[in-house]
Amino acid sequence: MERPFPTVAVVGLGTMGAGVAVAVAKSGRRVIGIEADEASAARALARIEEATAHAVARERLTAEERAGLLARISVGSALDAAAAADLVIEEVPERLELKRELFAELDRICPPETVLATGTTALSVTRIAAATARPDRVLGLHFFNPVHTMKLVEVVRTVLTTPRVAEDAAAFARDLDKEPVAAGDRAGFVVNGLLFAYLNQAAAMYESRYATREDIDAAMRLGCGLPMGPLALLDLIGVDTARTVLEAMYEQSRDRLHAPAPILGQLVSAGLLGRKTGRGFYTYEAPGSSRAVDAQTGPARPDLPGREVRTVGVCGSGTMATGIVEVFAKAGYPVLLAARSQEKAETAKAQLARSLERSVAKGRLSEEQRDAALALVTPVGQYGELAEVDLVVEAVAEDLAVKRELFATLDKIVKPGAVLATTTSSLPVISCASATSRPQDVIGMHFFNPAPAMKLVEVVSTVLTAPDVTATVLELCAKVRKHPVECGDRAGFIVNALLFPYLNDAVRMLQEHYATVDDIDTAMKLGCGYPMGPFELLDVVGLDVSLTIEQVLHQEFREPGLAAAPLLEHLVAAGCLGRKTGRGFRDHARR
Numbered sequence: 390m391e392r393p394f395p396t397v398a399v400v401g402l403g404t405m406g407a408g409v410a411v412a413v414a415k416s417g418r419r420v421i422g423i424e425a426d427e428a429s430a431a432r433a434l435a436r437i438e439e440a441t442a443h444a445v446a447r448e449r450l451t452a453e454e455r456a457g458l459l460a461r462i463s464v465g466s467a468l469d470a471a472a473a474a475d476l477v478i479e480e481v482p483e484r485l486e487l488k489r490e491l492f493a494e495l496d497r498i499c500p501p502e503t504v505l506a507t508g509t510t511a512l513s514v515t516r517i518a519a520a521t522a523r524p525d526r527v528l529g530l531h532f533f534n535p536v537h538t539m540k541l542v543e544v545v546r547t548v549l550t551t552p553r554v555a556e557d558a559a560a561f562a563r564d565l566d567k568e569p570v571a572a573g574d575r576a577g578f579v580v581n582g583l584l585f586a587y588l589n590q591a592a593a594m595y596e597s598r599y600a601t602r603e604d605i606d607a608a609m610r611l612g613c614g615l616p617m618g619p620l621a622l623l624d625l626i627g628v629d630t631a632r633t634v635l636e637a638m639y640e641q642s643r644d645r646l647h648a649p650a651p652i653l654g655q656l657v658s659a660g661l662l663g664r665k666t667g668r669g670f671y672t673y674e675a676p677g678s679s680r681a682v683d684a685q686t687g688p689a690r691p692d693l694p695g696r697e698v699r700t701v702g703v704c705g706s707g708t709m710a711t712g713i714v715e716v717f718a719k720a721g722y723p724v725l726l727a728a729r730s731q732e733k734a735e736t737a738k739a740q741l742a743r744s745l746e747r748s749v750a751k752g753r754l755s756e757e758q759r760d761a762a763l764a765l766v767t768p769v770g771q772y773g774e775l776a777e778v779d780l781v782v783e784a785v786a787e788d789l790a791v792k793r794e795l796f797a798t799l800d801k802i803v804k805p806g807a808v809l810a811t812t813t814s815s816l817p818v819i820s821c822a823s824a825t826s827r828p829q830d831v832i833g834m835h836f837f838n839p840a841p842a843m844k845l846v847e848v849v850s851t852v853l854t855a856p857d858v859t860a861t862v863l864e865l866c867a868k869v870r871k872h873p874v875e876c877g878d879r880a881g882f883i884v885n886a887l888l889f890p891y892l893n894d895a896v897r898m899l900q901e902h903y904a905t906v907d908d909i910d911t912a913m914k915l916g917c918g919y920p921m922g923p924f925e926l927l928d929v930v931g932l933d934v935s936l937t938i939e940q941v942l943h944q945e946f947r948e949p950g951l952a953a954a955p956l957l958e959h960l961v962a963a964g965c966l967g968r969k970t971g972r973g974f975r976d977h978a979r980r
């Protein structure tokens with residue numbers, strides 16, 4: 390097949406345009422670079438030369454390849470030069486009128502078959518196309534910054550774009566060694582549509598002082614494996630850019646969750662735009678620097694001494710309980726593993742032994758360490774044995790009646806002054822506390838699955854939790870090598886409150902036939918560096934578990950945008966719960 394678009398014009402050679410020009414020339418195509426005036430053209434050429442020299446220094450390109458590549462790029466300031474191109478990619482600043490005027494000009498200059506693409510992030514491709522007499526040959530090509538490392542390209546079709554043109558554009562993207570995903574013309578397309586709603590919620594969470602900026606960022610990095618926390622990412626993207634994208638999204642969706650959080654407007658008004666101005670949510674060494682100088686490094690430290698914890702009891706015999714026992718035993722704490730029967734407790738200890746064995750096999754643990762950890766764990770078949778422990782962590786079924794009954798039992802048994810913790814992920818901690826006569830000693834310790842591997846613990850204080858109890862748990866987390874983040878007792882805590890609305894948005898995108906499961910997963914992995922796409926994650930977590938968390942969040946905040954997507958409810962009703970049943974958003978049985 391003939392390679393699509395042998396000659397490409399790139400109009401606007403700034404951050405994106407220069408990157409696109411190099412990527413296109415690298416594929417062997419001729420590139421006609423066009424800037425606003427001669428001075429800008431000279432600067433653009435210098436930028437391209439510098440960037441490619443850097444690529445040679447980094448061994449991403451040989452000197453010969455660079456010479457060939459540069460020979461294929463011409464840079465000037467006459468828009469008329471675009472007449473020789475098969476495809477024109479516009480990368481000028483994000484202003485609708487500027488782009489519309491440019492497209493009207495290009496429409497006049499270029500032969501009727503030339504395809505015109507806009508690099509817009511948040512403007513309507515349809516409105517830009519409407520400035521021409523060939524809206525069927527206009528589309529969006531949304532590259533990501535920096536173009537040389539980011540593999541994703543969103544190929545945006547309007548209702549008027551001819552399918553063949555979008556197919557050619559996708560083939561062109563693949564030929565540049567990029568991964569194209571198909572998207573419709575909607576503010577934010579796939580990646581930013583999902584990303585910015587989440588960033589906005591994180592900004593709002595910080596603004597409401599629910600948690601500190603460091604804790605919000607650490608929670609998302611360590612709890613979800615994201616490459617950056619949301620507030621640090623807002624600083625990188627630019628608070629002004631984020632606000633503009635959100636405004637455009639709100640304009641189209643009228644979803645309050647897209648209305649920019651007031652703090653974004655305040656920061657923009659104050660000129661605190663993020664890294665580029667040296668200050669945004671964090672303060673940086675200098676404008677353009679990535680080094681935050683006022684960020685608290687490491688986990689939160691208590692400001693008063695905690696209670697002494699020498700022995701620990703863990704209630705439960707499931708995955709979380711066994712994982713939590715492993716965490717404490719490996720850190721040298723004697724642990725009573727308390728289950729409803731001696732048999733269940735013994736089985737859980739056997740499970741723990743297998744887990745430790747796997748660590749030994751993988752070379753992460755020595756045989757001596759395994760034996761020492763196992764020797765510290767005593768399985769017990771009744772809660773009465775917990776009388777003398779200093780801390781109890783409850784990890785039984787996620788059912789409020791069951792947990793309340795257990796807390797009432799612990800209240801009668803455990804010595805005064807012991808800390809009683811629940812590892813619930815979606816029930817109110819205060820409801821566990823109020824089942825006891827000592828709510829000041831009750832706190833949430835939300836571990837993540839698998840507990841031995843996941844660094845994060847959300848430390849959830851209720852309105853009645855005593856400050857030294859919070860201090861005890863913060864200190865203890867450090868001793869068992871976990872990273873604690875502090876938050877209040879409301880639905881979802883930090884991680885789930887930010888993660889599940891994003892997953893729900895992805896389901897809604899699918900339900901509206903905006904993009905496919907594969908395209909959405911690919912887009913989030915390549916566009917944001919996420920370890921898993923939203924549908925992969927939903928299938929792993931379980932659709933039933935996800936639905937419950939979304940319902941709890943909606944019930945708590947009554948935000949219409951948080952209502953669970955009907956498609957998720959339908960899949961759960963049909964018994965498609967994800968990997969555990971063989972089918973969820975994907976059919977795992979057939980793979």
Ligand SMILES: NC(=O)c1ccc[n+]([C@@H]2O[C@H](COP(=O)([O-])OP(=O)(O)OC[C@H]3O[C@@H](n4cnc5c(N)ncnc54)[C@H](O)[C@@H]3O)[C@@H](O)[C@H]2O)c1
Nearest residue numbers: 401402403404405406424425480481482483508509510534
């Ligand atoms: N920066 C990003 O992270 C990013 C990522 C994806 C998409 N985008 C989008 O890409 C587009 C370009 O953004 P950018 O960050 O490269 O902007 P930029 O400001 O770095 O570059 C814009 C360039 O266009 C030139 N220009 C202005 N008017 C012109 C005209 N009439 N004719 C020719 N050139 C003209 C400017 O001189 C400048 O060099 C925008 O639509 C933006 O939303 C940006």
